[in-house]
Amino acid sequence: MLAVVGALASAVMVLSTQIRLPELTAPDLNETTFICTSEVTGPCTRDVATATLSSVEDRELVTYDQIPPVLIQAVIATEDKDFFEHEGVDPYGIARALYQDIRYGGTLQGGSTITQQYVKNSFLTPERTITRKVREATLSIKLEREVDKQQILLDYMNLIYFGRGAYGIGAASQAYFGKNTEELSLADSAYLAGLIRAPETADARDNPEEAKRRRSAVLRRMLEDGYITELEADRADKRTLDTIIPAVSRVGLGQVKGSEYGSEYFVEAVRQQLAQIYPDGGLYTDGLRVYTTLDQELQRKAYQTVINELPPGDPDNPTASIVAIDEAGRVVVMMAGTDFEASEVNLALGRQGGGSGRQPGSAFKPFVLAESLEQGFSARSLYRAPSAIEIEGANNGGVWRVRGGGSSNGYRDLIDGLRVSSNVVYAQLMIDTRPDQVVQMAHKLGITADLPAVNSLVLGAGEVSVMDMASAYSTFEREGVALAPVLIERVEDASGNVLCWYPVGATCQDSPTREGTQVLDPQIAREVNYGLTQVIESGTGRNAAFGAPAAGKTGTTQDARDAWFVGFTCDLTAAVWMGYPGAPGEELRTMSDFRGIEVHGGDYPAEMWAEFMSRATERRSSEDGGDPGCSELPTDDEFAGQVRNPDLATTTTLPACPSGGEEVQEGAPAIDCIPAPTDTQPPLAEETTATTVGE
Secondary structure (H helix, E strand, C coil), X not given: CHHHHHHHHHHHHHHHHHCCCCCCCCCCCCECEEEECCCXXXXXXXXXXXXXXXXXXXXXXXXXXXXXXXHHHHHHHHHCCCCXXXXXXXXXXXXXXXXXXXXXXXXXXXXXXXXXXXHHHHHCCCCCCHHHHHHHHHHHHHHHHHCCHXXXXXXXXXXXXXXXXXXXXXXXXXXXXXXXXXXXXXXXXXXXXXXCCCHHHCCCCCCHHHHHHHHHHHHHHHHHCCCCCHHHHHHHHHCCCCCCCCCCCCCCCCCCCCXXXXXXXXXXHHHHHHHHHCCXXXXXXXXXXXXXXXXXXXXXXXXXXXXXXXXCCCCCCCEEEEEEEECCCEEEEEECCCCCCCCCCCCCCHHHHCCCCECCHHHHHHHHHHHHHHCCECCCCEEECCCEEEEEEEECCEEEEEECCCCCCCEEEHHHHHHCCCHHHHHHHHHHHCHHHHHHHHHHHCCCCCCCCCHHHHXXXXXXXXXXXXXXXXHHHXXXXXXXXXXXXXXXXXXXXXXXXXXXXXXXXXXXXXXXXXXXXXXXXXXXXXXXXXXXXXXXXHHHCCCCCCEEEEEECHHHCEEEEEEECCCEEEEEEEECCCCCCCCCCCCCCECCECCCCCCHHHHHHHHHHHHHHHHHHHHCCCCCCCCCCCCCCCCCCECCCCCHHHHCCCCECCCCCCCCCCCCCCCCCECCCCCCCCCCCCCCCCCCCCC
């Protein structure tokens, strides 16, 4: 056998000098992508990543300096004793491997050198023929003449499979020990070196006896070759295998940090966006470093806010979604569900998230106000405010009957109408402002969903997402500057070079500086904001008050199928939606009798909004050393523009309502009248669309 090996080696040496071989180019290695959240301020590495994305090969490339000497010694002692001496092929090593295998049993040492193993895995097919073996040896000699030993060893250790889906030593260190490569001990290194020949049969979690046997064999080889002392070998051999962590599932998203707070929905949304940016599958193979905008601590606070109010264990409870966007348009919170394994539908993204859009109810009214102000009319414009009105020709040529939001004065201005969420006032305003113009305004502000250009849109007839509503209201907070919400701050390659800044869809930005678009005159935005502050101070959103300057709006749809509160402080906008998700084709459940009440945006959603914003404000203040930062909202009550219907203030002569109340019973004739004065302020629970919601 030795004679045959020697003859083959001699033939290979001759062939390597006479046969012209193709240029050897190192293969492009697939590398795992890491996704990090906003608390990661340094490099986005595996140990700090929230999630990883890989195809078949989970790989993290390392440099030679990152590999501890003890690991290099363990691999060389096990796989190629004379690696630094031979020229690519080692005939004596082949003979020695045969002897070791016979003496100790099993497969401890291979006859191929490290260079041959690398060549076989990188440039050749796995067929077992003499021709392929000769070609392997010939290419190995050629490679060693062109590439230095350290580079070959590094490429080999970044290439080989260690089991558990881990390719290369970087991924293997994390897969078995949860450590970076440079942190591996002697015992760790011996264990990993023992996996190389047949990793799946020596996983300590599945076959601890085989794992220990292989580790002992590696330590013995290291001792024989003079790399370690007998005392070091004994100590390492006595180490238990308890330090080897359980295998992590790589099905779907795999393990996601913060999954207990619903972070998987955000990560999946990021993954889908990366698939748009890298449609060729590069998100799984290019070793991207993705820095996202999610604030895990605020995400936790949003999750706790929802489950404290609506424990998911109770099947009768509706659910809720919270999206928060900061002043730079960064999505810092996406509470889009409580159990990703049970349902991957992202409640924050509407149809884009696999669910349905939700009607915003009266939370849409500020968009109508903004359009009216842009058309040159004053927020002090007056409109009749009976308990109910009938508008001829407004319902596809028919009569549009609207109720709710009447006043004992018989009229309200637009700010007061917004404060109490007066349907009758804003229905009239919608007629004057025109639905098609309001749709354009909503889209400018940040609504991306298709909207019907119908009059009942003012009362929430369209379908939007929680993300859309948070985005549009954040434009008000920025005094009319629109910034598309972003989930990703930047994408880098594995070397730290920035490939993409703040992508929107598949479009990347070239600069780290985000510049928004002024879509609304700042003065108009400040006037709308003033109206929204009144909603919280004394209107339907009083339950949203939490001790800091804030502005917002309630929203409730017919039969309480959806309830909203959307608002902002001086540096954070949040939208809260509450309802039953429903299944495709299934009629949505109502919240008309939940815990004994009909749910409106001004109760549970407003309370959850206040709780979350209070926690978020406290958190952001603590990060700044107790400095509350901004403390005032951009508002203005010096209203300019033409006042509509000024004569209503002096000429309103409506008859008194028979019952003296502001409510109109369902199905009763609409009465254009002034409610009788009462001693107490009637409840401000807003009315919802009475008819023709989906016209």
